[in-house]
Amino acid sequence: MEPTDKGRGGELDVLLHTEQTFPPPKGFAERAIANDPSIYERANADPEAWWSSWAEKLEWAEPFSQVLDWSDPPRAKWFVGGKLNASVNCLDRHVAAGAGDRVAFHWEAENADDLGAEGRRGVTYAELLDMTQRFANVLRSVGVGKGDVVGIYLPMLPEAVAAMLGCARIGAIHNVVFGGFSAESVRERMEFSDAKLLVTADATLRRGEPIPMKPAVDGILTALPKVEHCVVVDRCGTKPAMTEGRDLFWHEALAEAEPVCEPEQMDSEDPLYILYTSGSTGKPKGILHTTGGYLTGVTATHRLVFDLKDDDVYWCGADIGWVTGHSYIVYGPLANGATSVIYEGAPNYPAEDRWWEIIERYGVSIFYTAPTAIRACMKWGDEHPEKHDLSSLRLLGSVGEPINPRAWLWYREVIGGGRCPIVDTWWQTETGAIMISPLPGLTTTKPGSATIPFPGIEAKILDSEGEEIEEGAGILVLTRPWPSMARDLYKESDRFIETYWDRYGRDTYLVGDAARRDEDGYFWIVGRIDDVINVSGHRLSTMEVESTLVSNPKVAEAAVIGIPDEMTGQAIVAFCIPQGSGEGLEGELREYVAEKIGKLARPKRIVICDDLPKTRSGKIMRRLLRDIAAGEHLGDVTTLRDPDVVQDVVRRFADQGD
Ligand code: WTA
Numbered sequence: 336m337e338p339t340d341k342g343r344g345g346e347l348d349v350l351l352h353t354e355q356t357f358p359p360p361k362g363f364a365e366r367a368i369a370n371d372p373s374i375y376e377r378a379n380a381d382p383e384a385w386w387s388s389w390a391e392k393l394e395w396a397e398p399f400s401q402v403l404d405w406s407d408p409p410r411a412k413w414f415v416g417g418k419l420n421a422s423v424n425c426l427d428r429h430v431a432a433g434a435g436d437r438v439a440f441h442w443e444a445e446n447a448d449d450l451g452a453e454g455r456r457g458v459t460y461a462e463l464l465d466m467t468q469r470f471a472n473v474l475r476s477v478g479v480g481k482g483d484v485v486g487i488y489l490p491m492l493p494e495a496v497a498a499m500l501g502c503a504r505i506g507a508i509h510n511v512v513f514g515g516f517s518a519e520s521v522r523e524r525m526e527f528s529d530a531k532l533l534v535t536a537d538a539t540l541r542r543g544e545p546i547p548m549k550p551a552v553d554g555i556l557t558a559l560p561k562v563e564h565c566v567v568v569d570r571c572g573t574k575p576a577m578t579e580g581r582d583l584f585w586h587e588a589l590a591e592a593e594p595v596c597e598p599e600q601m602d603s604e605d606p607l608y609i610l611y612t613s614g615s616t617g618k619p620k621g622i623l624h625t626t627g628g629y630l631t632g633v634t635a636t637h638r639l640v641f642d643l644k645d646d647d648v649y650w651c652g653a654d655i656g657w658v659t660g661h662s663y664i665v666y667g668p669l670a671n672g673a674t675s676v677i678y679e680g681a682p683n684y685p686a687e688d689r690w691w692e693i694i695e696r697y698g699v700s701i702f703y704t705a706p707t708a709i710r711a712c713m714k715w716g717d718e719h720p721e722k723h724d725l726s727s728l729r730l731l732g733s734v735g736e737p738i739n740p741r742a743w744l745w746y747r748e749v750i751g752g753g754r755c756p757i758v759d760t761w762w763q764t765e766t767g768a769i770m771i772s773p774l775p776g777l778t779t780t781k782p783g784s785a786t787i788p789f790p791g792i793e794a795k796i797l798d799s800e801g802e803e804i805e806e807g808a809g810i811l812v813l814t815r816p817w818p819s820m821a822r823d824l825y826k827e828s829d830r831f832i833e834t835y836w837d838r839y840g841r842d843t844y845l846v847g848d849a850a851r852r853d854e855d856g857y858f859w860i861v862g863r864i865d866d867v868i869n870v871s872g873h874r875l876s877t878m879e880v881e882s883t884l885v886s887n888p889k890v891a892e893a894a895v896i897g898i899p900d901e902m903t904g905q906a907i908v909a910f911c912i913p914q915g916s917g918e919g920l921e922g923e924l925r926e927y928v929a930e931k932i933g934k935l936a937r938p939k940r941i942v943i944c945d946d947l948p949k950t951r952s953g954k955i956m957r958r959l960l961r962d963i964a965a966g967e968h969l970g971d972v973t974t975l976r977d978p979d980v981v982q983d984v985v986r987r988f989a990d991q992g993d
C-alpha cells in the first residue's frame with residue numbers, strides 16, 4: 336500500500352534523492368520571534384536564568400524565591416515558593432488585559448453543516464472564563480476540592496477545555512482519558528487515581544452517528560464507589576438514563592452555578608494533572624505534572640517553536656485526551672493568548688478535503704498534526720488539498736512518531752506550498768513540552784530529523800556503558816532538569832525512579848527511545864527501546880494487549896509485537912495459542928481487544944498457533960516473532976526449548992496472511 340503522491344510524484348522523488356536541507360525562508364526568518372542564534376548559547380550558559388525569564392511572563396500571586404531546587408534528583412522543584420493558578424494564567428489575565436472578546440477557539444462540529452449556527456462556535460476568552468468558573472463552582476458545590484482527582488472522558492468540545500481549566504481553578508487534579516478508549520480503560524484509570532467525579536458526554540459523534548458514551552460509563556460507575564458524581568455534556572441529545580443524586584447535566588448545573596469562582600492559589604509544585612500513558616508493563620503509568628514549571632515549559636515552547644504572533648490562527652489536530660492536546664491545545668496556546676481551532680471529527684468526514692476546508696475557512700496559519708495523518712492525506716491524493724486556498728498557512732508541525740522523509744516532503748510541497756518551514760517536534764507525555772525541534776526562524780531542517788534540542792534542553796546519546804556517542808546511534812537521554820518534566824508517577828514513586836532514573840544515575844532521564852546523531856549534531860529518533868509500540872502516534876504497551884488477550888477464556892497464551900506499517904508507523908500483530916479450538920477466533924479476538932482497550936489497540940493481525948517459540952526457561956522470544964513477521968532470516972534457534980515450533984509459526988503466519 337504505497338501512498339501515492341499523484342501529480343507531484345516526480346518532484347518528490349527528485350527531492351528524496353538529493354538529501355536536501357531547508358534553511359528558514361528569508362522573509363520568515365526576518366520576522367520570526369527567535370531569529371538570533373545566540374539564543375542557544377545564552378540559554379545553555381545559564382538555563383535557570385533562561386527558564387526564569389519565561390516564568391516571569393506568567394502571572395504569579397506570590398513570586399518565587401528560587402528558580403530550581405535540584406538538590407535531591409530526580410525530585411525537581413521549580414520556581415520554589417511561587418504561587419499561581421493555571422486558569423488565571425490561561426484566561427483571567429487576558430480578559431483583564433482587554434482581550435475578552437478575542438476568540439480562544441473556533442469550534443467546528445463534525446456535522447457543522449447540519450447544525451447551523453451551533454455547528455461553528457467562536458468561543459471567546461470571556462466565554463471560556465465564564466464556563467470555567469461556573470464549572471469550578473459546580474465542582475465545589477458537590478464537594479470536590481484541592482487535591483481531588485476528576486476524570487474527564489469527552490469528545491473534542493470546548494466543554495472539555497473548560498472542564499480541565501475548571502479543575503485547575505480549584506486545585507483539583509484532572510485525569511483526562513482519550514474519548515476513543517473503552518469504558519474499561521476509563522474504569523481502570525479512575526480506580527488507579529481514586530477519582531471523585533467523572534465528566535462525560537451523552538454520546539460522541541462519529542461519521543454522523545452518535546456513539547453512546549454515558550450508557551457505557553454507567554456500566555463502570557457501579558464498580559467505582561469513589562466516583563460520587565457524573566457530569567454529562569449533552570452533545571447529541573440522546574437522552575441517556577440519569578441516576579438521581581449522582582448524575583448532573585452540564586448545561587443545567589452550569590446555568591444554576593454562580594458565575595464567579597475565586598481561584599485557588601496553588602504552590603508552583605502543586606499537581607496540575609495526571610495523564611495515563613502506556614509503559615513496558617501491562618499497567619498504565621499516571622504521569623504527574625505540576626503547575627508553575629509545566630506552564631512555563633509549554634508557554635516558552637509554544638511561543639518559539641510555533642513562532643506564535645497575535646494575528647495567527649493556530650490549529651493542533653491532536654485530541655485533548657493526549658498530552659499533545661493538553662500542552663498544545665489547552666495550556667500553551669491559552670497561556671499565550673492564542674486563537675485556535677478545535678475540530679470535533681474525522682479528517683475524511685464527510686469528504687477527504689475536510690481539513691483543508693477548515694484551514695481555508697478560518698485562515699489557519701499554523702498547523703500541527705501527526706505523521707500518520709499526513710500519510711493518510713497523502714494516500715487520499717493531492718486533489719483534496721488542491722481544491723482549497725491554503726495560502727494562509729505559514730508554518731507546519733509534526734509530532735508523535737518519526738516522520739518519513741517522503742511524507743515530510745509531501746507535507747512541505749502540497750500542504751505548505753513549498754514556502755512553510757516544518758517543525759518536527761520530539762517530546763513525550765513525561766517531558767510535558769517539546770524537547771527536540773527546529774526553531775523555524777533559525778534551524779535548517781532535514782526531512783526526518785527533529786534536529787536539535789530546544790534552548791536550555793540538553794540531550795545526549797549514550798552507549799550501554801553510559802559513554803556519550805557524539806556521532807552515531809544509541810540510547811537517548813536528557814541530562815539537565817527542565818521545568819515541565821514529570822515529577823512522579825501517581826502513587827507509584829518507586830516505579831518512577833526505576834523506569835526513568837535508574838539506568839544512568841539519578842540526574843539522567845532515560846527517555847525510552849533510541850536515536851542517532853549525525854555529523855551536524857542533529858538527532859534522528861529511531862524508535863522505542865522498550866515494549867511500547869507506536870500505532871498512529873499512540874503509545875501502546877505490548878503487555879497491555881497481551882494481558883487483555885489472555886483475559887479472554889478462549890486464549891491460553893498470547894505474544895504481541897509491533898511490525899512496521901506504511902500508514903500507521905507500526906501495527907499490532909498478536910500470536911495466540913487458543914484454549915480449545917482456534918477456529919474462526921481471529922475476528923472475534925480483534926474485536927475483543929477493541930472493546931476492552933479501545934479501537935486504537937485493535938490488532939491488525941491475529942495469528943493462531945499451537946505453540947510459541949520459547950527459551951528453555953519458558954520466556955517467549957518476541958524478537959524471533961518480529962523476525963518471522965518481517966520475513967527475515969531466523970539465525971540460530973537452538974537455544975529454544977522446541978526449535979520445531981518456529982517452523983510451525985512461520986507457516987501459520989504465511990497461511991493466515993491477507
Ligand atoms: C515518539 C507524544 C519521533 C517517541 C508527544 C516518544 C516521536 C513517544 C516524535 C512519546 C517525533 C513523539 N519523532 N518520535 N517528532 N514525537 N515520538 O508520550 O517514541 O504519546 O518517546 O507523546 O512518541 O509519545 P507520547
